[in-house]
Amino acid sequence: MEKEIIYSRNVNENPCNMCMAMGGIIPFKGIEESMVIIHGSQGCSTYMRRHIAEHFNEPIDVGSSSLNEKGTIYGGGDNLKKAIDNIIKVYNPAIIGVLTTCLAETIGEDIDGIASEYLKEKELNNLPIITVSTPGYGNTHAEGYWAAVKRIVTNLAIKKEKGSKVNIIIPQLSPADIREIKRLLQLMEVQYTLLPDFSDTLDRPFERSYKKITKDGTKIKDIVEMPDAVATIQMGVTIEENYSPGKYLEDEFGVPLYNTPIPIGLENTDVFLSLLSQLTGKEVPEALKQERGRLLDCMIDSHKYNAQGTSAIFGEPELVFAATKMCCENGIKPAVVATGSKTAKLAELVKPLCGDASLLDEADFVSIRSISTEMKVNVAIGNSDGKYLTEKEGIPLVRFGFPIHDRIGGQRLLSVGYIGTTMFLDRVTNTLLENKYNNYRKEMYQKFYWEPKKKTLAVPGS
Amino acid sequence: MHGPIGCASYTWDIRGSLSSGSELYRNSFSTDLKERDIIFGGEKKLAKAIDELVEKYNAKLVFVYSTCVVGVIGDDLEAVCKTAAQKHGIEVLPVQSSGFIGNKSMGYRAACDTLLRLIDPGEKKIIKENKFINYLGDFNLAGEAWIIKKYLQRIGIDVNVAFTGDSSYQKLKTAPEASLNIIQCAGSMYYLAGKMQELYNIPYMQISFLGLEDTANSLRKIAAFFEDEEIMNQAEKLIKEEVFSTKPKIDFYREKLKGKRAAVYVGGGFKAISLIKQFREIGIEVVMIGTQTGRKEEYEIINNLVEDGTVVLDDANPSELEQFMIEKGAHLLVGGVKERPLAYKLGLAFIDHNHERKHPLSGFVGAVNFAQEVYSAVCSPVWDYVHGKEGS
Numbered sequence: 001m002e003k004e005i006i007y008s009r010n011v012n013e014n015p016c017n018m019c020m021a022m023g024g025i026i027p028f029k030g031i032e033e034s035m036v037i038i039h040g041s042q043g044c045s046t047y048m049r050r051h052i053a054e055h056f057n058e059p060i061d062v063g064s065s066s067l068n069e070k071g072t073i074y075g076g077g078d079n080l081k082k083a084i085d086n087i088i089k090v091y092n093p094a095i096i097g098v099l100t101t102c103l104a105e106t107i108g109e110d111i112d113g114i115a116s117e118y119l120k121e122k123e124l125n126n127l128p129i130i131t132v133s134t135p136g137y138g139n140t141h142a143e144g145y146w147a148a149v150k151r152i153v154t155n156l157a158i159k160k161e162k163g164s165k166v167n168i169i170i171p172q173l174s175p176a177d178i179r180e181i182k183r184l185l186q187l188m189e190v191q192y193t194l195l196p197d198f199s200d201t202l203d204r205p206f207e208r209s210y211k212k213i214t215k216d217g218t219k220i221k222d223i224v225e226m227p228d229a230v231a232t233i234q235m236g237v238t239i240e241e242n243y244s245p246g247k248y249l250e251d252e253f254g255v256p257l258y259n260t261p262i263p264i265g266l267e268n269t270d271v272f273l274s275l276l277s278q279l280t281g282k283e284v285p286e287a288l289k290q291e292r293g294r295l296l297d298c299m300i301d302s303h304k305y306n307a308q309g310t311s312a313i314f315g316e317p318e319l320v321f322a323a324t325k326m327c328c329e330n331g332i333k334p335a336v337v338a339t340g341s342k343t344a345k346l347a348e349l350v351k352p353l354c355g356d357a358s359l360l361d362e363a364d365f366v367s368i369r370s371i372s373t374e375m376k377v378n379v380a381i382g383n384s385d386g387k388y389l390t391e392k393e394g395i396p397l398v399r400f401g402f403p404i405h406d407r408i409g410g411q412r413l414l415s416v417g418y419i420g421t422t423m424f425l426d427r428v429t430n431t432l433l434e435n436k437y438n439n440y441r442k443e444m445y446q447k448f449y450w451e452p453k454k455k456t457l458a459v460p461g462s
Numbered sequence: 463m464h465g466p467i468g469c470a471s472y473t474w475d476i477r478g479s480l481s482s483g484s485e486l487y488r489n490s491f492s493t494d495l496k497e498r499d500i501i502f503g504g505e506k507k508l509a510k511a512i513d514e515l516v517e518k519y520n521a522k523l524v525f526v527y528s529t530c531v532v533g534v535i536g537d538d539l540e541a542v543c544k545t546a547a548q549k550h551g552i553e554v555l556p557v558q559s560s561g562f563i564g565n566k567s568m569g570y571r572a573a574c575d576t577l578l579r580l581i582d583p584g585e586k587k588i589i590k591e592n593k594f595i596n597y598l599g600d601f602n603l604a605g606e607a608w609i610i611k612k613y614l615q616r617i618g619i620d621v622n623v624a625f626t627g628d629s630s631y632q633k634l635k636t637a638p639e640a641s642l643n644i645i646q647c648a649g650s651m652y653y654l655a656g657k658m659q660e661l662y663n664i665p666y667m668q669i670s671f672l673g674l675e676d677t678a679n680s681l682r683k684i685a686a687f688f689e690d691e692e693i694m695n696q697a698e699k700l701i702k703e704e705v706f707s708t709k710p711k712i713d714f715y716r717e718k719l720k721g722k723r724a725a726v727y728v729g730g731g732f733k734a735i736s737l738i739k740q741f742r743e744i745g746i747e748v749v750m751i752g753t754q755t756g757r758k759e760e761y762e763i764i765n766n767l768v769e770d771g772t773v774v775l776d777d778a779n780p781s782e783l784e785q786f787m788i789e790k791g792a793h794l795l796v797g798g799v800k801e802r803p804l805a806y807k808l809g810l811a812f813i814d815h816n817h818e819r820k821h822p823l824s825g826f827v828g829a830v831n832f833a834q835e836v837y838s839a840v841c842s843p844v845w846d847y848v849h850g851k852e853g854s
Contacts, residue, residue: 010510012467012494019468041530041561047472050800059804061780072534072562090781102466103530103562106500136466137495137531206848210807212781340467385474 014365014388016314017340019136022048023144024099025062026172027152028130030196032217033094037063037083039076039111040101054405056175056202061212063087067103076104077114084118084129091213095220097148098131105135128220130155140341142316145172146236146243149196153245156223159253163228166279167255168194169245170235171262171318172402175203176414181263184417187285188276193222193229195245203411227253231279233272235262238317238345262318263416264424265326266295291418298422299330302429309432312336312372312389314363314382315401317346323381323400328353330425332432335375338363369393379431384410396431400424463492464508464539465529470494477817478603481628491515495531505537512546512554523631524554525576533560553631555579566729567649567755574654577625578661581637588638588662593688594622596640596664598655599647602627603817606824610646610671613825617685617696625651638662642687644669644680646824649730649755668732671824673740673832674705674712704826712743715833720745722840725792727752727775727783727801728815731760737796737815738767744833749790752778780804794840809848811839 021038025048028036038045045064053060065083067076080098087096098111115129132151134144149169168185170178178199185192200216226232226249234246237259241247250257263272269292273284309332313323317339327334337350338360347359358371365388372380373393380386384404386397404410415424463470470492481487493511495504512524524546528539539556547554559572595614600607607627614621622640623633643655643666655666667687669680678701685697724746726737731753738748748768752775756764764774773786780801787795787808794811795801805812813835815823821835822828 010493010507011514012470012492014474014490015467015471015492015494017467018471019466022468042565043561044468046800047468050798051472053800053803057803057806059780059807060800067562068564069562072530090779101530102468102500103534106531106534135497136468137497137500140467204807206807206809210784212784388475 009362012364014385015340016338016363016365016368016385017140017142018051019102019141020134020138020144020147021099021101021136022051023141023146023172024097024132024134024148025052025060026145026198026202027148027196028095028097029060029201030198030217031095031152031223032215032219033213034097034217035061035063035087035091035093035095035213036097036099037065037080037087038099038101039065039080039083039104039109040067041103042066044101044103051403051405055403055410057408057411058202058204059212061091072103072107075107076109077117080109080111080114081118081121084115088127093213094127096127096129097152098129099134099144099148100132101134102136105133105138128155140316142172142318142339142341143240143243145316146239146245150243150245150248152195152223153226154248154252156220157226157249157253158224159227160225161228163225163230165191165193165222165225165229166276167226167229167232167234167246167249168192169232170194170196172316173262173416174413175199175411177416177420180414180417180420184263184273184288185276187288188273188280189282190276190280193226194218195223195226227255229255231256231258233258233260233275233279235260236318237261237349238321238343240343240345261325262322264322264421265329266292266299266418266421267329268322268325269295269416269418269421288418291422295418295422295425298425302425303331305429305432305436306330306332306425308436309333309379309428310335310375310377311428312338312368312375312377312380312382312386312395314338314340314368314380314386317341317343319401320382321346321349324350324353324357326421326425327381327428330428332379332428333357335377336360336368336371338368340364365389378435379428381428396435398428398431463490463527463529464495464504464511464532464537465493465527466495466531467492469527469529477601478820479601479627479817480605480608481602482608483628483630486519486521500531500535503535503537504532505542508537508539508542509546512542513549516546516550516552522552523580524552525557526554527557528560530561533558533562553580565755570650570755571653574651574657577634577654578657580631581634583635583638590641591622591639592641593619593690593693594640595619595642595644595684596637596658597621597624597627598643598645598666599649599651600624600627600824601647601817604820604822606671606822606828609822609825609827613681613700614684616700617681618690618693619684619688625654638664640664642667642684644684646671647730648732648757648760649753652757670732670736672733672736672828673743674708674826674829675739675743676736677825677829678705708826708830711830712833715837716743716745718837718841719833722746722793723749723791725750725783725787725790725795725810727778727795727797729754729798731756731764733815735760735763735767738764740829740832743829744836746794746836748772749792750775750783750786752776752783784808794836809845811836811842811845813839 028034042064045062049060065079071079111131132148195218197218232246246257249255261268263269334354334357380389380397383401384406389395414420470490474490475488543554543556557576607624611621623629645668658664670676681697685694734753750773795805796813796815798816802812
């Protein structure tokens with residue numbers, strides 16, 4: 001039975017989400033020769049750069065229109081134009097994203113108008129400037145991400161002739177996850193356009209000469225041609241239709257949309273591969289069947305340890321759903337399933353899997369913490385902010401998602417496909433085991449050997 | 463934090479500031495304004511938020527930070543704070559820190575203005591305490607304020623309160639009673655020191671506890687202020703003891719680091735000045751230096767201090783940093799977290815001289831930590847593989 005949790009909405013204590021503009025930056029980092037500008041106070045871009053840089057360990061350049069008091073009162077058009085000017089001078093990008101902030105939205109900036117005016121003034125005909133409305137009070141970074149992907153698609157996509165590619169639209173995964181998805185696509189011999197592809201841009205190999213922006217990422221030409229695809233596979237079962245780029249391609253150009261879960265967990269990976277099989281008519285190759293077999297073997301190896309797991313899962317809805325599914329497949333009982341986003345969809349999807357878990361949307365860490373202790377959660381799965389649960393309640397955290405800034409290698413965490421799931425599951429199981437080895441001697445001693453001092457020994461009245 | 467969620471998210475528990483008591487400050491409280499609140503105003507929500515938090519945590523003092531939207535929609539923070547203060551019988555003070563008002567310096571100033579309101583004794587008569595100082599601009603990162611307090615204690619001077627590392631509401635209230643203000647982080651606290659001189663007649667001096675030379679000189683300067691033979695003798699004794707035990711360690715690293723070149727990009731000008739001297743102590747020349755909030759006078763000192771050909775920057779962007787670091791052949795960069803990956807991509811070592819450090823860099827012990835950190839970063843075997851065995 002679902003628990004009704006009522007907690008205060010006047011205060012958010014220790015947030016479980018970030019703002020829309022933050023999420024909106026990431027897709028632009030996955031397009032070739034792209035730059036992004038935040039139209040708002042300088043602090044927004046500074047804090048977001050810091051947050052993203054710490055997770056990926058990559059330089060994150062984000063422009064800012066540095067709106068000041070004057071711009072706030074009289075309009076920030078000049079500030080934004082100047083910022084675009086600077087960005088072109090320094091980076092010479094092939095595409096520019098402009099994201100709004102709380103401030104720009106509240107003063108009612110017409111960013112579309114400013115952008116087209118700029119392009120006209122400078123006689124720039126071939127530079128797409130893609131504006132995205134990302135007010136911080138609108139929703140969370142998860143929705144900001146989707147809003148940006150959708151705007152990129154709606155701005156660039158043009159129908160030409162029927163092609164043979166499959167569109168793959170992904171949520172915010174790790175660069176390692178994206179590389180793994182590309183490997184699966186290659187093994188399945190699928191021609192595809194993957195958007196956004198920040199597998200190289202946000203996890204760059206060390207090179208002799210450092211380049212500020214590169215040709216890596218999704219090609220603009222490929223995005224333009226997305227309406228020609230035979231189908232869209234969008235890893236977005238939790239997203240609302242108004243944020244859905246796949247829905248747009250379907251409605252506008254008739255590209256059939258398949259919303260699938262992120263291929264994390266055995267079943268979710270099966271779903272992804274069989275869909276590819278169905279779309280291309282190609283068999284799942286032997287090599288992938290072997291990987292599946294190995295995952296099954298891993299699940300058998302660890303099932304008894306996993307049976308002792310009670311988990312709290314938190315983060316972006318799409319990731320939370322996938323991780324919840326993996327927990328359920330392995331007998332790890334989800335007790336708290338939480339997201340900072342305002343969404344009814346996640347609860348709908350999760351309820352059939354684990355109906356007695358507490359399902360929280362618009363959650364903060366104070367609420368996650370109190371239910372986690374009540375439900376005796378012994379493993380938390382989510383981003384670094386969950387370290388709060390470890391520090392306060394001793395609940396160990398398996399780091400997963402974004403941001404990871406108190407450990408190295410968030411960009412290298414692999415969790416998708418059969419291989420990724422195997423690694424992810426091992427991380428969870430081993431965390432349960434570590435906890436067990438650390439505590440079982442003491443626990444058993446206290447439970448079965450140690451006796452509290454008899455009352456008769458106490459001196460009455462002392 | 464009165465505003466939408468992001469402002470609170472990005473600032474939640476990201477500093478390495480330590481406390482000897484309550485750790486309430488390590489939580490993030492936000493009114494989490496939504497679209498509805500932007501349209502209808504957020505005052506009621508703020509009032510309720512304060513009520514809830516005061517009740518839950520039994521707080522004696524609440525600071526309410528204004529954010530961009532709050533500045534635009536015109537929520538009357540003053541009024542809400544005043545009502546809440548009366549209702550709960552505590553102090554509730556607004557910080558007018560809307561992002562569009564200005565840069566980081568303006569934010570410091572907004573916070574200092576609020577602190578001035580907090581420490582205002584009103585009608586109460588100020589009784590000056592002898593040899594009692596306030597320590598401005600130390601946030602007790604990795605216990606740095608504790609280190610300096612102990613030094614001063616050893617020479618016979620009591621630190622009344624630090625602004626605001628490991629400080630408390632009650633202690634801050636006694637700040638006007640001090641006989642001297644010393645300032646470490648000038649970027650944040652220079653303004654407050656000036657105001658406290660004006661209002662409470664407390665003289666101030668800028669000191670720096672970064673590096674052996676500046677730490678020793680600062681202790682001498684503070685001791686000299688009190689014109690007390692005993693204190694001056696104790697200061698010399700302390701310096702002698704500490705230098706005796708730390709100098710050999712520094713010299714060890716100096717040998718290893720001689721001839722290396724550093725690029726520096728930090729917040730305040732005074733810190734930049736100290737770093738030039740501190741690098742010199744360990745045999746390193748600063749070839750590029752920039753600050754975010756450095757003042758004109760500080761830039762003059764910087765220009766006099768550095769060698770000819772050193773690049774001096776004001777509020778640089780990543781692209782300028784990159785260009786000059788390469789041009790000047792720097793081996794390492796000192797900077798904020800955002801700059802770390804850039805240094806690494808360029809194949810340079812990086813020194814975390816920022817708010818997130820988890821080891822102290824102040825005082826004699828900090829000088830050794832600093833030298834050790836620079837050594838372990840610059841002389842890591844990793845660079846042999848990055849640049850080839852011959853070095854760059």
